[in-house]
Amino acid sequence: MAAVNMVKALNMALHQEMEKDPSVVVMGEDVGVDGGVFRVTEGLLEKFGAERTIDTPLSETGIIGAAIGMAAYGLLPVAEIQFMGFIYGAFDQIANHASRLRSRSRGRFTCPLVIRTPYGAGIKALEIHSESTEAFFAHIPGLKVAVPSGPYTAKGLLRSAIHDPDPVIFLEPTRLYRMIREEVPEEQYAIPLGRARKAREGKAITLVAWGSMLQRTMKAADGFDADVIDLMSLSPWDAEMVLGSVRKTGRAVIVQEAPKTCGFASEIAATIAEDAIAYLRGPVLRVAAYDVVLPFSKLEDYYMPGIERIKNKIEEAMRY
Amino acid sequence: MPEKRIESFDVKRLEILDEEGSVDKTLMPALSGEEIKSIYEMMLLSRAFDERALSLQREGRLGTYASIRGQEAAQVASAFAAEKSDWIFPSFRETGVQIALGYPIYMLFQYWSGDERGMKCPDGLNVFPICVPVGTHLPHAVGAAIAMKIRKEKKAAIAYFGDGATSKGDFHEAFNLAGVFSAPAVFICQNNQYAISVPLSRQTASSTLAQKAIAYGFTGLQVDGNDVFAVYKAAREAMEKAKQGGGPSFIECFTYRLADHTTADDSTRYRPVEEVEKWRGRDPVKRLRLYMEKEGLFSEEFQRHLEEKVQKTIEEAFRKMEEIGHPPLSGMFAYTFKKPSPMEAQQMKEFLSDGGG
Ligand SMILES: Cc1ncc(C[n+]2csc(CCOP(=O)(O)OP(=O)(O)O)c2C)c(N)n1
Numbered sequence: 001m002a003a004v005n006m007v008k009a010l011n012m013a014l015h016q017e018m019e020k021d022p023s024v025v026v027m028g029e030d031v032g033v034d035g036g037v038f039r040v041t042e043g044l045l046e047k048f049g050a051e052r053t054i055d056t057p058l059s060e061t062g063i064i065g066a067a068i069g070m071a072a073y074g075l076l077p078v079a080e081i082q083f084m085g086f087i088y089g090a091f092d093q094i095a096n097h098a099s100r101l102r103s104r105s106r107g108r109f110t111c112p113l114v115i116r117t118p119y120g121a122g123i124k125a126l127e128i129h130s131e132s133t134e135a136f137f138a139h140i141p142g143l144k145v146a147v148p149s150g151p152y153t154a155k156g157l158l159r160s161a162i163h164d165p166d167p168v169i170f171l172e173p174t175r176l177y178r179m180i181r182e183e184v185p186e187e188q189y190a191i192p193l194g195r196a197r198k199a200r201e202g203k204a205i206t207l208v209a210w211g212s213m214l215q216r217t218m219k220a221a222d223g224f225d226a227d228v229i230d231l232m233s234l235s236p237w238d239a240e241m242v243l244g245s246v247r248k249t250g251r252a253v254i255v256q257e258a259p260k261t262c263g264f265a266s267e268i269a270a271t272i273a274e275d276a277i278a279y280l281r282g283p284v285l286r287v288a289a290y291d292v293v294l295p296f297s298k299l300e301d302y303y304m305p306g307i308e309r310i311k312n313k314i315e316e317a318m319r320y
Numbered sequence: 321m322p323e324k325r326i327e328s329f330d331v332k333r334l335e336i337l338d339e340e341g342s343v344d345k346t347l348m349p350a351l352s353g354e355e356i357k358s359i360y361e362m363m364l365l366s367r368a369f370d371e372r373a374l375s376l377q378r379e380g381r382l383g384t385y386a387s388i389r390g391q392e393a394a395q396v397a398s399a400f401a402a403e404k405s406d407w408i409f410p411s412f413r414e415t416g417v418q419i420a421l422g423y424p425i426y427m428l429f430q431y432w433s434g435d436e437r438g439m440k441c442p443d444g445l446n447v448f449p450i451c452v453p454v455g456t457h458l459p460h461a462v463g464a465a466i467a468m469k470i471r472k473e474k475k476a477a478i479a480y481f482g483d484g485a486t487s488k489g490d491f492h493e494a495f496n497l498a499g500v501f502s503a504p505a506v507f508i509c510q511n512n513q514y515a516i517s518v519p520l521s522r523q524t525a526s527s528t529l530a531q532k533a534i535a536y537g538f539t540g541l542q543v544d545g546n547d548v549f550a551v552y553k554a555a556r557e558a559m560e561k562a563k564q565g566g567g568p569s570f571i572e573c574f575t576y577r578l579a580d581h582t583t584a585d586d587s588t589r590y591r592p593v594e595e596v597e598k599w600r601g602r603d604p605v606k607r608l609r610l611y612m613e614k615e616g617l618f619s620e621e622f623q624r625h626l627e628e629k630v631q632k633t634i635e636e637a638f639r640k641m642e643e644i645g646h647p648p649l650s651g652m653f654a655y656t657f658k659k660p661s662p663m664e665a666q667q668m669k670e671f672l673s674d675g676g677g
Contacts, residue, residue, distance in 0.1 A: 029515070030517045034590050037585075055517070055518055058455075058488060059488060085452075089453075124383055125384065127436075127452045290668070291656070291667060292652050292656045292664065295652045296436045296647075298434040299647060299652050302675070302676035302677050304677070306676075
């Protein structure tokens with residue numbers, strides 16, 4: 001076992017899946033010769049050739065649309081959209097096709113497709129490179145949404161996504177790509193989709209986070225007896241673990257990087273209100289970004305929920 | 321019944337200024353010596369901005385920056401053909417266009433340093449905010465052009481983009497709309513032969529980009545994109561045609577990006593240095609200078625004077641950006657809607673009391 005960053009962990013996963021299963025193909029802009037703009041697909045072209053590591057034209061609709069056809073035909077495409085901000089041209093393909101093919105053909109055709117895409121703020125990128133619009137995708141029935149929180153979860157979740165019989169959008173927080181190193185087993189392992197994990201056990205308050213917000217939530221939780229849940233999948237999501245925790249602690253704070261209104265935290269809060277309200281000592285609280293257009297890099301740090309803001313919300317919840 | 325030929329097309333390429341600085345006089349556009357000198361000055365200014373931006377980025381004082389080095393002729397000469405009343409729709413690699421149009425340079429520094437105040441186009445100029453999602457601004461240009469037509473105003477909407485953009489659906493939808501509505505739009509593609517690492521051959525199986533316009537019912541012309549006169553002539557004629565009710569045009573400026581895609585890129589991973597060197601020899605600035613020398617429009621003293629002038633302009637612009645300083649925190653909330661939503665207003669109050677983050 002070696003301590004590696006998330007780029008390396010994802011790269012290991014892709015190498016191993018492509019080695020084991022000739023149906024796996026990787027496609028997208030700059031994924032081949034360049035090895036991906038973040039280097040996640042480095043070395044795949046050299047090892048597996050241009051038929052399985054496909055540098056595509058600059059064509060998001062084409063990439064995802066073609067990947068749907070390839071998946072229906074029997075391949076296991078892993079399509080990369082260079083940044084999540086550029087995926088919307090292909091929204092039609094995702095929302096009207098990938099997610100519905102099984103249903104529309106009554107199971108005759110399916111779409112075992114993975115769409116990998118970097119997302120999220122915190123790397124001082126240009127405009128449109130930093131938004132967190134995971135809720136758009138979690139709102140689509142028939143599409144799974146996975147979000148790793150570090151190298152270890154990235155490798156295991158990607159394996160599950162590739163072998164899942166349905167389309168999965170795999171969201172990679174750019175801020176985490178090179179931020180942390182973790183021990184990642186050399187051998188293949190799978191972390192199931194739809195399940196969360198306890199990042200920390202505690203009894204007084206439930207904190208829920210995913211992606212790059214997990215790091216900050218863990219730091220903010222210092223000094224509190226907090227049960228910290230790393231959601232890892234937003235659709236389907238592990239309501240059972242969240243509700244179990246809230247029934248134990250009686251308090252919940254949900255932390256998301258996205259703007260507050262209609263973010264995924266709202267879904268979690270509503271579910272807690274429906275199924276565990278009798279156990280609550282106070283309101284379920286959300287920490288989120290503001291309902292504004294994500295600012296350019298000079299104001300980015302003021303926009304993203306920081307440790308201090310999370311801590312304040314935890315304190316507020318603890319007063320009940 | 322025999323098959324009949326029902327249509328045939330050809331694709332032209334325009335070249336006026338060769339690499340030795342000689343011109344084809346029969347094709348030369350009407351430009352005075354002063355105008356040519358002014359184009360040259362703006363090319364130097366664009367290059368000086370570019371160099372300063374790259375070095376500031378290395379020092380960590382600007383964010384990611386997209387260099388225009390090698391594309392100065394395509395940018396400056398085409399923008400020089402536009403009028404102040406035209407509307408311009410730039411992509412993210414258009415420093416030379418913005419500078420030639422008179423966009424304030426300190427605002428370009430603001431933009432690239434991560435301050436959106438740099439995108440507030442001053443009154444009297446109609447330059448749309450820099451478009452980052454590739455090709456998605458092309459329909460906007462068509463829409464503005466249709467509006468100009470409805471208002472019966474003699475203006476053109478001019479859109480700039482790269483070769484990669486021609487693979488996007490937005491490009492094809494925009495071209496189709498422009499053709500159908502005979503919109504006064506001018507599409508200017510800087511075919512610098514790469515979209516990050518992806519070479520032109522992976523972008524299209526067509527032998528030129530220019531020919532793509534034919535399918536949408538209007539003309540496409542390839543020009544030597546490192547030749548200021550060919551670019552200017554093609555752009556000027558396309559703009560005049562648009563303003564006379566002649567509909568859209570497409571100009572493919574065949575050129576080369578001499579620098580990395582952006583400061584976050586390493587182009588040695590995907591293209592041979594010999595290729596870059598070959599194109600360095602075709603430097604558009606040098607080529608214009610050779611012409612000016614031949615025509616007696618150039619002297620060492622003129623060059624020294626210009627270099628000092630552009631350096632001073634760049635320094636003053638940078639200093640102005642620094643003096644204006646950090647954007648106000650409340651700026652994050654000021655422009656979501658004309659009137660903030662109740663939620664936003666509440667959030668702003670919280671933000672201003674706890675400082676955000
Ligand atoms: C829709 C979209 N997809 C991907 C990107 C990421 N990206 C930024 S620039 C670029 C290449 C653009 O190439 P081209 O259109 O030829 O313009 P150039 O950069 O060469 O000026 C890519 C893929 C983007 N900005 N927008």
